[in-house]
Amino acid sequence: MGAENMNLRMKDFQIEHVQILLDRIRRAKRYVEDGQREAVILSAPTGSGKTVMLTAVIEAVVFGTDEFPAENDAVFLWLSDQPELNEQSRSRIAASSDRLTDNRLVVIDNTFDRDVFEGGRVYFLNTQKLARNSLLVSPGDNRSYSIWETIEATARNLGDRFYVVIDEAHRGMAMSAQSRNEANSIVQKFLLGSPSDGLTAIPLVLGISATPVRFEDLVGQTDRHLFKVVVDVEQVRDSGLLKDRLLVQVPKENSPSDWTLLKHAAERWQRMKNAWAQYCQSQGLPVVSPILVVQVEDGSGAHVTATNLETALGVLSEVIADLRDEHLAHAFQDAKNIRVGDRVVRHIEPSRIDGDSNVRVVFFKMALSTGWDCPRAEVIMSFRRAQDPTAIAQLVGRMVRNPLGRRVEGNDVLNSVRLLLPYYNKVTVASVIENLSKDTESVPPLNVEDDDNVVEASVSGSFLESWKLVNGKPSYLHVGTRTISNLVRLLRFATNLAMDDIDAGAPARERDGVVDLLQKLAHELIAKDKGFASQLTGAAKVSITTLAVMNDAVSVETDENISISSANAEDLYKQAKRGLGEFVVVEFMRREIGHDPVRAKLLIYLLSRREDVTRRVEEVCQGRIEELRRRHHESITRLSSSQQLRYQELWALAKSPEPQAVWLPEVVQWTVSKGSRPWPRHLYQGEESVLQIDLNPWEEVVVEELLRESAIECWLRNLPRKSWSLAYWYEKSDGSYAPGFPDILAVRGGTDGRVLEVYEPHSPHLSDGWRKAKGLARYADRHLGQFGRLAICRIIDGSVRLVDFCHESVRQEGLRLNGDADLDNLFRRYGTPIVGGGNS
Numbered sequence: 001m002g003a004e005n006m007n008l009r010m011k012d013f014q015i016e017h018v019q020i021l022l023d024r025i026r027r028a029k030r031y032v033e034d035g036q037r038e039a040v041i042l043s044a045p046t047g048s049g050k051t052v053m054l055t056a057v058i059e060a061v062v063f064g065t066d067e068f069p070a071e072n073d074a075v076f077l078w079l080s081d082q083p084e085l086n087e088q089s090r091s092r093i094a095a096s097s098d099r100l101t102d103n104r105l106v107v108i109d110n111t112f113d114r115d116v117f118e119g120g121r122v123y124f125l126n127t128q129k130l131a132r133n134s135l136l137v138s139p140g141d142n143r144s145y146s147i148w149e150t151i152e153a154t155a156r157n158l159g160d161r162f163y164v165v166i167d168e169a170h171r172g173m174a175m176s177a178q179s180r181n182e183a184n185s186i187v188q189k190f191l192l193g194s195p196s197d198g199l200t201a202i203p204l205v206l207g208i209s210a211t212p213v214r215f216e217d218l219v220g221q222t223d224r225h226l227f228k229v230v231v232d233v234e235q236v237r238d239s240g241l242l243k244d245r246l247l248v249q250v251p252k253e254n255s256p257s258d259w260t261l262l263k264h265a266a267e268r269w270q271r272m273k274n275a276w277a278q279y280c281q282s283q284g285l286p287v288v289s290p291i292l293v294v295q296v297e298d299g300s301g302a303h304v305t306a307t308n309l310e311t312a313l314g315v316l317s318e319v320i321a322d323l324r325d326e327h328l329a330h331a332f333q334d335a336k337n338i339r340v341g342d343r344v345v346r347h348i349e350p351s352r353i354d355g356d357s358n359v360r361v362v363f364f365k366m367a368l369s370t371g372w373d374c375p376r377a378e379v380i381m382s383f384r385r386a387q388d389p390t391a392i393a394q395l396v397g398r399m400v401r402n403p404l405g406r407r408v409e410g411n412d413v414l415n416s417v418r419l420l421l422p423y424y425n426k427v428t429v430a431s432v433i434e435n436l437s438k439d440t441e442s443v444p445p446l447n448v449e450d451d452d453n454v455v456e457a458s459v460s461g462s463f464l465e466s467w468k469l470v471n472g473k474p475s476y477l478h479v480g481t482r483t484i485s486n487l488v489r490l491l492r493f494a495t496n497l498a499m500d501d502i503d504a505g506a507p508a509r510e511r512d513g514v515v516d517l518l519q520k521l522a523h524e525l526i527a528k529d530k531g532f533a534s535q536l537t538g539a540a541k542v543s544i545t546t547l548a549v550m551n552d553a554v555s556v557e558t559d560e561n562i563s564i565s566s567a568n569a570e571d572l573y574k575q576a577k578r579g580l581g582e583f584v585v586v587e588f589m590r591r592e593i594g595h596d597p598v599r600a601k602l603l604i605y606l607l608s609r610r611e612d613v614t615r616r617v618e619e620v621c622q623g624r625i626e627e628l629r630r631r632h633h634e635s636i637t638r639l640s641s642s643q644q645l646r647y648q649e650l651w652a653l654a655k656s657p658e659p660q661a662v663w664l665p666e667v668v669q670w671t672v673s674k675g676s677r678p679w680p681r682h683l684y685q686g687e688e689s690v691l692q693i694d695l696n697p698w699e700e701v702v703v704e705e706l707l708r709e710s711a712i713e714c715w716l717r718n719l720p721r722k723s724w725s726l727a728y729w730y731e732k733s734d735g736s737y738a739p740g741f742p743d744i745l746a747v748r749g750g751t752d753g754r755v756l757e758v759y760e761p762h763s764p765h766l767s768d769g770w771r772k773a774k775g776l777a778r779y780a781d782r783h784l785g786q787f788g789r790l791a792i793c794r795i796i797d798g799s800v801r802l803v804d805f806c807h808e809s810v811r812q813e814g815l816r817l818n819g820d821a822d823l824d825n826l827f828r829r830y831g832t833p834i835v836g837g838g839n840s
Contacts, residue, residue, distance in 0.1 A: 010056065012482055012653070013235040014049055017042070018056045022068055024227040025057070025206075031225060032160040032203045039191075039224045041207035041215055044231035045445050046397060047242045050208045051089060054165065055096040061163070062120050063099055066574040066582075071161050073119030075154055079127065079187070080167040086124035088351055089167065093122065110135045113143050117154045117162075127186040137197070148197040155202055164190050164202045168209035191222050233445045238481070240407030240723075242446050243400045245416040245669065248433055249451035250424045257422040258383065259315050265292060265381040265420045266319035269360075272378040275414055276403075283642040288403045289357055290378035292316075295364045295392070297383050304332060305365065307383045309340045316361060327360035329353065350374075375401035381420045392421070393436055400446055407723055409641045412669045413456065426450075449671060457684035457691050458667045463714045466747040467664055467683060469754050470716065472637065474659030474783050476729040477721075478652035479737040486621035487514065489650050491583055493625060496646050502635045503628075507583075510624060515587045517620055518580075521613050522603055535606060536599055569598045572605035579608035580617075622656075637661075657729045657737055659783075664724050681707060683716040683747075693717060698761040699743050702793055705800050705834045706746050706759075713754065715746040726758070730775025732768070740772045748788055755788030759802070759834075762792055770823040773803075777814025780805035793834065794827060801831035 010018070021042055028038035044050050064070025080086055090105045100122065107124045117123055129136050129147070136147040145153075155162045166187055193201035201222070207215040212228075219226050236242065249264075251257040269292040276288040296307035317323050329348040330338060338345045345363065353359055354374045362377075377399035382392050400417050408414040421429060429450065436448040459467045494506035525532045577585045585604055592600035607613050629636075636647055641663060651658040668684050670693055678690035685691050695703060695717065706712045718726050720741035727739035742760040760776055762769050773792045780790040784806060791802040803826050805811045810830050817823055 010052060011049070011239045011241065012649075013231065013239055014053050014056075016482065017044070017229055017231050018053050018060070019067075021053065021057050021229045022060055022065075024229055025061075025204075026068070028204060028225070028227050029160045037201050037203050037205075037222065037224050038227065039205045039207065039215075039219045039222075040227040040229070041209065041212050041219075042229045042231070043209055043212040045233050045236050046210045047401060047445070048231050048236045049241065050210075051092045052096050054206075054208060055093045055100065058093070058122060059097055059099055066577050073158065074161040074163065075117040075119060075158060076122040076163045076165055077117070077151065077154075078122055078124045078165045078167060079190070080124070081127045083126050083128065084351075085167065086126050090122075090124050091351065108136070108147070112136065112147070112150075113145055114150055115145050115153055116150060116157055119158075130186045130189075146197075148194075148199050151202075152199050155200070160204050162202065162204070164205045166190070166205060166207045166215065168207055168212070168215050187218055188221070191218055191224070237445055240402060241405060243402055243415055243417050244407070244412075244447060245454070246396060246400060246436065246446055246448045247416055247418045247451040247454055248429055248436075248448065249418060249420045250426065250429045251422055259311065261420045261422040262294070262312060262315045262381055263319060265294075265379050265418075266316050268418055268420075269379045270319060272413070275411055276378075279408065279411060279414060283640045285404070285642065289360070289376060290403075291353070291359055291374065291376045292361045293364060293374070293377045293380045293399060294361065295380070295382040295384055297385075298365060304334065304338060305363075309338070309345070309363070312363075313340055313343055313345075320360070323360065326358045328363075329356070329359050329361070330363040332363070332365055373401050374399050375403040375405075377417070379418050379420070381422075383422065385423050392419070392432060396436060404642075406645070409645065409663050409723060410665050411667045412665050413667050416669060418451070453671055453673070455670045455672055455686050455692055456667060457670060457682075457686045459664075459683060460685045460689065460714075463683050463747075466714050466754060467666075469747060469756055470662055470683075470726070470745060471664055473662045473726055473756065473786060474779075475662045475725065475727045476657045476659055476739055476779075477723075477725055477727045478660070479657045479727075479729040479739055482653065483655045484653045486618045486625060486655070487581060487584070489653060490514075490621040490624050490628075491581065493628060493647070493650055496650070497628070497632060500636075500639055500643055502632050506628070511583050511587055513624065514580075514584050514617060514621065515591065517617060518584070518588055518604070518607055518613070519591065521616060522607055525607075525610075525613075532606065536603060569601040569605075573601040576601070576605040576608040579614070580604070662724060662726050668724075679703065681712070681714050683714045698763070698793075698795060701795060702744055702759055702761050702800055702834065706744070708835055709748075711748050711750060713747045713749045715744060718742055718745050728775050728779035730768070730771045730778075732771065740775050742776070756786070757789035758787060758791065759789070760792045761800075762794065764794060764820070764824065770817045770820050773823050773826070774814060774817040777805045777811050777817070780811050781815060784811075791834075794831070796827070796831065800834040801827060802834055803827060803830045804832075 021040070024040050028040050031038050042050060042053065044053070058076055060068050061071050061074050061076075063072075078086070078089055080089065086107050090107055093100055094102065094105055104121045105124070106121055108129065110129070125147070128134070131137070135143075138146050139149075189197065189199055190202045190205060193199055205219075205224075207219075209215050216226065249261070251261060269290060272290045276290055279285075280287040294312065296305040296309070296312075299305040313323075313328070320327075325344050325346070328343065328345045330345050331348055331350045331353070332338075335347050337347055348356065348359065348362070353362055354376055380396065380399060384392055396417075396419060402408065402415070421432065424432060433448045433450060490510055491507065494503070494510040497503040497506040526536070527533075573585070573589075580588075588604050589600055592603060636644060644661070644663075648660045651660045664683075670684075670691070672692055673694050676692050676694045678688075678692050679695075680690055682691040682693070699717070703715060706715060718741055721739075725739075725741055726745060727741050729737050730740050732738050740760070742758045744759040744761070746757045746759065748755050748757055758776075760772065762772060776790055776792055780787070787806060789802075789804050790806050791804045793800055793802045795801075803810050803814075805814050807830075810826070813822075813826055813829075817826070
């Protein structure tokens with residue numbers, strides 16, 4: 001697919017859905033060839049990178065891939081409902097692609113006049129330019145062709161190589177009902193045809209949307225098939241593209257509100273600025289410069305806004321000492337600089353804010369209809385009233401992207417955005433949180449929480465050595481998610497080692513090792529397998545099976561025998577590259593092509609299709625990965641945390657669970673309830689050397705027992721599904737893998753040094769109890785030397801009993817668990833008190 005040529009490195013879920021989208025397009029095109037009309041839609045949450053994914057699709061179609069033959073004359077007509085959206089989409093595509101150059105990205109204006117669209121290009125058009133009074137829709141003295149004539153002629157000439165993209169994902173947020181109805185009626189012309197405009201229905205239409213209902217309703221009025229590609233919300237969350245949290249803050253009761261909260265917003269911005277500088281400098285990255293966004297009230301008459309800008313600037317200047325005019329900007333509709341006292345606030349287009357490194361403070365009203373993004377917006381202050389929640393949702397929806405395009409390790413604060421609302425209270429803010437949580441069209445999927453329910457805690461200086469002890473411990477956080485082949489992982493691993501100056505020769509060496517293996521296996525098969533040898537004579541026929549994927553089920557669509565020629569040998573060669581990768585196949589061909597090019601291509605194809613060959617390649621590659629991990633472990637751990645993330649991602653993509661390293665942040669954010677209680681000796685502490693958190697009754701009993709021991713230096717509530725969680729893996733009833741998260745970690749001090757202990761309180765009434773216990777026993781078996789205890793706990797007769805899998809006899813029985821009764825017997829035989837107990 002086209003991802004290899006993208007300027008931006010796509011997330012795994014994006015790559016996966018680009019491949020699915022191309023498959024659905026291929027299937028739709030088969031129906032179009034038979035005279036039918038089809039529609040394909042990409043439905044993905046706000047913030048998932050829909051434009052980036054469509055860019056990869058366009059690259060794949062125009063320039064071709066091993067799976068998709070190039071359509072050099074293909075035309076994409078990108079239809080949105082506002083002119084600003086055209087320019088925004090064009091800019092995003094240009095930034096994402098190094099092959100879709102400026103001359104291939106054309107915004108249609110009123111001077112456009114062609115008989116057909118030029119091939120290999122993306123044209124951007126908005127529905128307003130297709131209204132009846134538009135200059136584009138009818139020929140006149142200075143126009144030879146109406147835009148409808150151009151569209152019709154292009155569709156007639158190109159058929160399924162003319163793609164109309166209906167952009168529902170970035171609709172104008174401030175559109176009136178009348179404008180929206182007009183836009184829908186114009187879209188219907190593409191779907192149904194419009195005889196009065198001389199337009200027949202477009203054969204192939206692509207839709208992109210966060211909420212596909214409107215597009216589905218429009219397609220439902222036609223006889224088109226609708227091929228859906230749906231991106232799961234959890235995949236977007238897990239990718240780290242978006243912030244984890246939006247914290248909403250309102251004034252305390254009976255306290256001054258607006259200017260006090262603005263001052264607090266400036267202080268928060270200053271803290272974020274310092275935190276970003278510290279993080280980026282420690283990682284050798286360009287420093288992220290955060291932005292404070294201030295949404296002001298509308299104005300009237302000569303007043304540009306009802307919010308006192310002079311007072312606002314005075315408050316901001318009290319906190320931000322070096323705040324200069326070049327740091328200030330506004331995005332009001334009136335595109336003029338504004339004089340405020342002795343300061344000048346310059347005008348800036350919303351789409352240019354993120355790229356202007358000087359901007360620190362931006363004033364807005366409602367100029368958010370263009371769907372632009374501002375990942376640098378870390379603090380948002382809104383002077384809008386409680387009667388105006390929609391304006392706030394639209395603002396937030398554009399400002400919760402992570403500036404680095406990934407989750408930040410080491411400081412939870414950098415994974416959150418703060419929204420301050422001076423004219424709301426505890427009652428009205430609840431509705432804001434509810435609306436933001438439900439508004440899937442405007443707001444990306446993230447946790448929206450009341451700031452009062454979140455505490456920040458940092459590692460106590462006295463527990464720093466304990467914090468270091470936990471870091472680096474093995475964790476199986478991402479089992480059960482997407483996997484890739486060991487061959488691909490090995491080559492990516494080798495590339496990373498070379499990029500990080502750890503092992504410059506790794507890419508070529510590991511590739512050559514795989515090619516050596518393939519040649520060895522080929523020679524063995526030729527010598528021992530007569531059927532395999534006969535297929536290399538050139539006169540033989542090869543059986544080709546084409547698979548079709550319908551509703552996630554695989555079926556055989558065609559099964560035929562073809563004679564080998566130089567033409568179809570090239571097709572087989574491309575299929576081999578899909579299976580083994582271009583890096584390996586090209587080197588194999590370089591070595592083998594001297595004998596006979598057709599034979600060499602057929603040979604690598606046949607090897608790539610044999611299960612015994614691919615299984616052997618996977619086994620060898622897994623062994624090489626393990627060897628390289630052992631050899632370079634120390635060098636990898638000396639890299640910056642952001643560099644180490646690239647390796648952690650590779651371990652997470654393994655088909656069989658592989659450990660990643662725990663990387664605890666220095667600062668965490670904790671969600672608490674009003675009934676939470678303060679706990680001493682927690683690894684992370686807030687005010688007064690305690691942490692105010694919630695524990696369930698079982699966890700409370702375990703922690704209380706542990707705190708009776710003076711040898712326990714500190715403990716950690718191991719929250720589930722955090723980027724820093726310690727996790728083991730267990731096998732579910734359906735045979736799939738899932739991570740298990742032991743609730744409590746504790747550090748015990750002694751004459752021999754500190755050791756880490758793991759406690760998993762688990763009710764006997766939970767159906768997965770024995771499976772998790774077996775998973776913890778397996779974890780102990782693999783990582784025994786790194787822990788003092790690895791225990792599963794139960795409350796029996798009012799006291800905590802545990803079985804510790806660090807003991808040989810307990811562990812061996814734990815590995816043989818096969819039901820609840822086995823686990824009950826394990827506790828009867830080996831259960832001991834948590835304090836002073838031990839298994840023999």
